[in-house]
Amino acid sequence: EPEEGSMPMDISITPTLLGVRTPKGCREIQLPAEVRLVPSSCRGLQYVARDGLHLRLQARAEPSPQLTPVFNQCSQAEECYTFYCQSCGEVVIRDRKLLRALPLPSENWGSLVGEWCCHPDPFANKPLHPRENDYFTGDSFFLVNLQSHLGQEPKANTKVICKRCKVMLGESISSETTKFYMTEIIIQPSERSFPIIPRSQFVQSVTAQCLAELSSARSTFRFTIQGQDGKVYILLWILNSDSFVIESLRSPKCVTKFPLLEDTRGADSSSGTSAVKVLYLPCIQSRNEELASLWERDISVHSFTLPSATCLELLLILSRSNASLPLSLRHMNSFQVAFLKM
Structure with a gap:
């Protein structure tokens, strides 16, 4: 995020990393082992005010293993x-x-x-x-x-x-x-011990897999996330269920902090994970009531029910994901953009 026109800059791209070199130093982003870039495909390098540098290039990732149903866990009879x-x-x-x-x-x-x-x-x-x-x-x-x-x-x-x-x-x-x-x-x-998984990581992983399975099985892409009391908390629209998100070790300074959610990233590494890219709108505090009512009456929209407290957790997770994106990529039409990691 250099100041526009403040210094010369050299962008280097190899199949395994992306580097930015300036007179003040060099920063490199190492990619996960399963991801490879195609340097010759780089296009559209530009500086976007308040965002920093943007570029578009092709990446190749090894196919992820086939997702199994979320709760198809009991595979051995008599266990x-x-x-x-x-x-x-x-x-x-x-x-x-x-x-x-x-x-x-x-x-x-x-x-x-x-x-x-x-x-x-x-x-x-x-x-x-x-x-x-x-x-x-x-x-x-x-x-x-x-x-x-x-x-x-x-x-x-x-x-x-x-x-x-x-x-x-x-x-x-x-x-x-x-x-x-x-x-x-x-x-x-029963012979295994309880696995300690950060709460926000577990909620978004289970939700992402459930929504991806439902979208594939029923050819539906719009969901109302509602509590067990029937109240709608989120309107959610799946854009891509085959996204892959890579996060570097340092986040932009402008990212809003969410102290109630765990930071699951390593201190000195980049991490990559499969994710579902979604559009969403919050419906708490009487927001988007008219659109929520329209979606509830639409037979192509599927309802997805969770405990009310978990709906609020999910909304916080979506908000944190949205805040981590560059400003120019946080909205699409009237919706907010977010990623739910699998």
């Missing part, structure tokens, strides 16, 4: 699993044998059956419930049978709260079935 609160590590369910992970149909499956059947709906008033050693996966949650595990019938329509940190983990939807949100629970084989 026992433990459920942890992701926020604090408290054990929620210990040594639970899980034999099958079954995907739930889309949320409108009941009405579709009604349209297709020429006789009374055979599934009417028969909600889908998992058996003792099964769990069902939805868009942002999974269902487990806790009746025999707890030794008592949980009350329906009540929140499930972590005993230690008091975070909402899910809710009991019947006397047999409990819903846990994917952003709140970690499932591990």
Whole structure:
């Protein structure tokens, strides 16, 4: 970010790094091992006021491994699993044998059956419930049978709260079935220890993978992020689900600090990761109410439900990502731009 016209500058590009040399010194950005630049493709080198230097060039990255469904974790039958609160590590369910992970149909499956059947709906008033050693996966949650595990019938329509940190983990939807949100629970084989993952990193990774899977499976790109209370917090539009983000060790001085979120980058290295590029609009404090109402009535927009507190965390993560971008790249039309890292 030199002052415009203040000094001569030499830009050097090799397949593995990008360097900027001035009379005051040299700065080099090392690229991750899986990324290679094409120096001859460099175009459009220019200085943009308040942004610094911009250039466009081609990069080649090794194909990332195929994403597996977020909660397709129980791969070995007869193995026992433990459920942890992701926020604090408290054990929620210990040594639970899980034999099958079954995907739930889309949320409108009941009405579709009604349209297709020429006789009374055979599934009417028969909600889908998992058996003792099964769990069902939805868009942002999974269902487990806790009746025999707890030794008592949980009350329906009540929140499930972590005993230690008091975070909402899910809710009991019947006397047999409990819903846990994917952003709140970690499932591990019982012989393994609890993995410590920074909260913001976990939330954006799970959310990015869920949204990418939904977008691919249902050919939809617009989502309303809403709390379990039905309130819409974010309007989100997926632009690219195959982005790759590289961050250098130093951030621009103008980046807004978010002390509530962890800084997960190394002190002396560049990091690269797959990411989903999105447009978003916040809907808190009565903002964008009219557009949110239009999106809720649009059948091409898919709703994505999380605990209300997690919706606010996600909005903070998006805001931090937006603030890290150059000023000229933070907005597209009336939307804000952000990256959700996988």
